[in-house]
Amino acid sequence: MNYVSTKILEAQPAPDGTVGAWVWVRKNLISSPLNIILTLIGLYAIYKLFYVLINFGIVTAVWTGEDRDACLADKIGREVGACWPYVHAKFGQFMYGFYTHEERWRVNVTGLLGLLFLVPLLIPKVPYKTLNAVLFFVIYPFIAFYLLVGKIPFTTTLAYISLFASIAVLVYAIFAPTNKRLWVAFGASLLIAFYVLFYMGLGALPHVESSRWGGFLVSLVVAITGIVVSMPVSIMLALGRRSRLPVVRFFSVGFIELIRGVPLITVLFFATYVLPFFIPREWSPDGLLRVLIGVSLFSAAYLAEIIRGGLQAIPKGQFEGAQALGLSYSKMMGLIVLPQALKHVIPGIVNTFIGLFKDTTLVIIVSILDLLGVLRASFADSKWSTPTTFFTAFLFAGIIYFVCCYAMSRYSIFVENRLNTGHKRS
Amino acid sequence: MADYIAEKPPKVPFYNDPFYRGILFQLALFVIVAFLGYQMYDNARINIAKQNLVTGFNFLQNTAGFQIPQALIPYHEGMSYGRAFVVSILNTLLVAVIGVFFATILGFAVGVARLSKNWVVARMAYWYVEFIRNLPLLFQLIFWYLVLINVLPAPRDSLAISDLIFVNQRGLYVPDFFDSGLFKFVLGALVLGLLAAVFWNKNVTKKQETTGQQLPRLLPTLGLIVVFPLLVYFALGQPLTIEKPALSGFNIRGGISVIPELVALLIGLVTYTAGFIAEIVRSGIQAVNYGQTEAGRSLGLQEGKILNLIVIPQALRVIVPPLTSQFLNLAKNSSLAVGIGYPDMVSVGQTILNQSGQAIEVVAMWMAVYLTISITISLFMNWYNAKIALVER
Numbered sequence: 001m002n003y004v005s006t007k008i009l010e011a012q013p014a015p016d017g018t019v020g021a022w023v024w025v026r027k028n029l030i031s032s033p034l035n036i037i038l039t040l041i042g043l044y045a046i047y048k049l050f051y052v053l054i055n056f057g058i059v060t061a062v063w064t065g066e067d068r069d070a071c072l073a074d075k076i077g078r079e080v081g082a083c084w085p086y087v088h089a090k091f092g093q094f095m096y097g098f099y100t101h102e103e104r105w106r107v108n109v110t111g112l113l114g115l116l117f118l119v120p121l122l123i124p125k126v127p128y129k130t131l132n133a134v135l136f137f138v139i140y141p142f143i144a145f146y147l148l149v150g151k152i153p154f155t156t157t158l159a160y161i162s163l164f165a166s167i168a169v170l171v172y173a174i175f176a177p178t179n180k181r182l183w184v185a186f187g188a189s190l191l192i193a194f195y196v197l198f199y200m201g202l203g204a205l206p207h208v209e210s211s212r213w214g215g216f217l218v219s220l221v222v223a224i225t226g227i228v229v230s231m232p233v234s235i236m237l238a239l240g241r242r243s244r245l246p247v248v249r250f251f252s253v254g255f256i257e258l259i260r261g262v263p264l265i266t267v268l269f270f271a272t273y274v275l276p277f278f279i280p281r282e283w284s285p286d287g288l289l290r291v292l293i294g295v296s297l298f299s300a301a302y303l304a305e306i307i308r309g310g311l312q313a314i315p316k317g318q319f320e321g322a323q324a325l326g327l328s329y330s331k332m333m334g335l336i337v338l339p340q341a342l343k344h345v346i347p348g349i350v351n352t353f354i355g356l357f358k359d360t361t362l363v364i365i366v367s368i369l370d371l372l373g374v375l376r377a378s379f380a381d382s383k384w385s386t387p388t389t390f391f392t393a394f395l396f397a398g399i400i401y402f403v404c405c406y407a408m409s410r411y412s413i414f415v416e417n418r419l420n421t422g423h424k425r426s
Numbered sequence: 427m428a429d430y431i432a433e434k435p436p437k438v439p440f441y442n443d444p445f446y447r448g449i450l451f452q453l454a455l456f457v458i459v460a461f462l463g464y465q466m467y468d469n470a471r472i473n474i475a476k477q478n479l480v481t482g483f484n485f486l487q488n489t490a491g492f493q494i495p496q497a498l499i500p501y502h503e504g505m506s507y508g509r510a511f512v513v514s515i516l517n518t519l520l521v522a523v524i525g526v527f528f529a530t531i532l533g534f535a536v537g538v539a540r541l542s543k544n545w546v547v548a549r550m551a552y553w554y555v556e557f558i559r560n561l562p563l564l565f566q567l568i569f570w571y572l573v574l575i576n577v578l579p580a581p582r583d584s585l586a587i588s589d590l591i592f593v594n595q596r597g598l599y600v601p602d603f604f605d606s607g608l609f610k611f612v613l614g615a616l617v618l619g620l621l622a623a624v625f626w627n628k629n630v631t632k633k634q635e636t637t638g639q640q641l642p643r644l645l646p647t648l649g650l651i652v653v654f655p656l657l658v659y660f661a662l663g664q665p666l667t668i669e670k671p672a673l674s675g676f677n678i679r680g681g682i683s684v685i686p687e688l689v690a691l692l693i694g695l696v697t698y699t700a701g702f703i704a705e706i707v708r709s710g711i712q713a714v715n716y717g718q719t720e721a722g723r724s725l726g727l728q729e730g731k732i733l734n735l736i737v738i739p740q741a742l743r744v745i746v747p748p749l750t751s752q753f754l755n756l757a758k759n760s761s762l763a764v765g766i767g768y769p770d771m772v773s774v775g776q777t778i779l780n781q782s783g784q785a786i787e788v789v790a791m792w793m794a795v796y797l798t799i800s801i802t803i804s805l806f807m808n809w810y811n812a813k814i815a816l817v818e819r
Contacts, residue, residue, distance in 0.1 A: 027543075028543060028544060029544060029545060029546060035543075035544050038542075039544060039547075042544075042546035042547055043546060045550070046550065244448075245448050245451065245452050246452070247452035247456055248452060248455060251459065258793070260800075261796055261797045261800035261801070262792065262793050262796045262797065263758035263759065263761040263762075263796060265762065265772055266761065266772070266789065266792045266793060266796065269772075269776070269789055270789050270793075273779065273785035273789065274785050274786050274789050277469065277474060277785070277786060278465075278466035278469050278470050280469055281473065354560075358562035358563065358565075359562070361562040361563075361564040361565055362564060362762070362765075364564070365764055365765060372565060372568070376568075387576075390572050390576065391572075394565075394572070397565065398561060401561050401562060401565065402557065402560045402561055405559075405561070406556065409559070409560065
């Protein structure tokens with residue numbers, strides 16, 4: 001006689017009153033009179049919002065046309081919503097600003113190269129991350145700088161420096177320890193390739209002054225340069241703030257708190273109006289370079305705090321273990337502590353990048369035309385001025401900003417979830 | 427045996443001793459910074475002399491010569507730059523105070539809505555926060571400003587609420603109040619009532635904690651704060667007269683006018699900061715252990731009392747530090763007013779900078795004011811954190 005069942009019972013389906021779509025609706029939407037009212041109000045608000053957006057953007061929108069007549073209500077006899085021909089006509093300006101038409105391929109190549117180097121870095125499964133990081137953070141800036149700016153005396157000097165550097169590195173590769181030889185040879189070959197390409201005809205890339213840059217190009221350049229340039233500075237500031245040496249800590253804390261206590265506009269004004277006083281006249285940077293300096297300083301202070309948070313999360317045992325092995329400070333930081341700390345703060349860095357990308361809109365106040373700036377400038381064009389021009393332009397810019405920022409924040413959440421599962425205790 | 431006696435650290439030459447190396451590095455850093463500083467100072471001296479500028483803050487006494495659309499203290503074009511700058515600082519503080527007040531209310535509402543059991547309300551709150559956080563602030567400010575300018579009617583066809591409040595392109599008009607001199611007694615009665623209400627509430631709490639007896643709270647508080655000043659007001663013969671705004675000619679005259687730039691700036695800043703505050707409030711409430719809510723339920727407390735007495739006091743510990751840094755962000759973001767033409771500190775300062783050319787002094791003044799605001803808020807936050815810190819064994 002069995003008192004204990006010998007076979008496992010199959011799982012029965014759940015009782016009728018607990019699962020199913022209707023039960024969900026009952027629990028979440030109409031469980032009490034207050035809930036019913038809130039649901040109705042909410043649904044009505046959503047309906048109105050979507051109705052306005054779809055009505056303006058798609059239903060009553062004009063899709064083809066040559067000038068403002070296509071978008072005026074009395075000229076075409078019906079109510080007019082968004083004026084998409086205007087966006088189509090001005091698209092080049094929105095994206096590149098006043099960059100010379102024939103040279104726009106250079107901007108496209110820079111963008112494609114950037115994506116080529118960045119996307120494998122973002123996907124966790126792709127190997128050779130260090131090589132990828134060096135390509136994107138160290139080598140790509142030089143290529144991008146040269147492609148976007150063109151041939152100026154500075155780039156010629158850079159080309160000569162790269163030639164001598166590559167010869168020196170090749171000589172070193174002969175004497176280098178075997179495991180590093182591959183790296184060193186790779187670096188040298190890149191430098192030589194740069195020099196050769198430069199003199200084989202790409203060296204004749206005409207110079208495009210930064211005053212002609214505008215639109216989305218400027219937004220991306222400011223944001224990416226801000227983050228990339230400020231990373232090494234912020235690592236040093238974070239390490240300096242944690243240092244036991246009083247003078248180092250004083251300067252680090254002073255710089256960080258000073259920059260974090262003032263708004264970005266003030267830092268931009270400082271870089272645009274005050275910095276030229278402190279530099280000899282002949283080296284005075286142009287408008288965009290001043291903005292880049294200001295944004296880099298600002299971003300360095302904020303990133304420093306985030307990296308400091310990451311450093312604080314490293315258990316003391318790591319430091320002690322490194323010291324027990326006899327590693328020097330720079331080896332300890334470079335090989336043990338910083339790789340762990342930087343991996344922890346990747347979500348924080350992406351969030352800072354999103355904030356920086358949104359803050360690039362502020363450069364319009366120091367007369368640099370980013371996407372918003374070019375939009376506002378295009379309002380003055382009488383060929384396209386209609387009552388709906390404002391809102392069309394804002395809808396367009398809003399879609400671009402929202403898509404970019406939402407995608408980046410989703411990526412940040414994805415990275416954070418991956419890191420958390422690696423470190424969860426349970 | 428000798429192995430167990432602690433040995434002195436081995437003697438290293440002084441160039442390997444961390445102490446002396448530390449001193450050397452600090453000295454080197456100091457020398458480099460001092461050298462750079464001196465170079466900057468020297469270059470500045472040369473460049474300033476080339477442009478025939480004079481350093482120092484004497485330029486603040488020069489005549490301003492420009493108008494400011496909104497001034498909380500009397501100001502006209504003949505006054506000095508210094509006066510104009512003070513007016514703009516007051517404008518910035520006005521925006522910051524009003525903005526913080528409304529942003530907190532809206533932020534808490536959206537944060538609680540995000541955790542609502544009603545799926546529609548929760549998703550709407552989620553998308554509100556997502557849109558606010560993924561669009562640039564300047565974009566949102568310009569958007570609200572253009573909406574207000576384009577949607578509001580001309581003064582002739584102003585929207586009106588009875589005949590007291592008018593809304594049109596030029597601004598929001600509310601009635602102005604004139605004091606016959608006795609109003610300060612009504613204000614005094616209000617302050618007395620507030621103090622008495624606080625005192626009463628403290629007494630009620632103490633009495634409940636010692637004897638368990640619950641004295642009335644709401645009615646006496648309302649009476650002290652509202653009814654008492656009202657009685658004084660009527661007893662003194664209504665010492666306030668109203669000046670209503672009215673349409674005369676092409677414009678509305680009379681009353682207090684709030685320029686549309688301020689309204690747009692406030693709407694934009696409040697909605698933007700409320701989005702961030704909502705996330706902070708949500709994470710604060712979720713940080714409180716669910717066991718606390720379950721314990722409250724098992725004690726038989728109502729949901730409202732659980733929220734008020736158990737969850738929110740513990741959630742505040744997590745909420746307040748990032749909340750104060752959001753307040754600081756709002757104060758700093760008010761500087762974007764220059765993008766829509768509201769005369770805040772950066773906007774007026776830019777005018778002064780362009781007219782007088784004294785860039786270094788103006789930027790230094792900006793930094794001083796913003797750093798003062800920032801340090802004040804940081805001090806408050808440190809005090810609050812120390813006050814509510816968990817005392818651990």
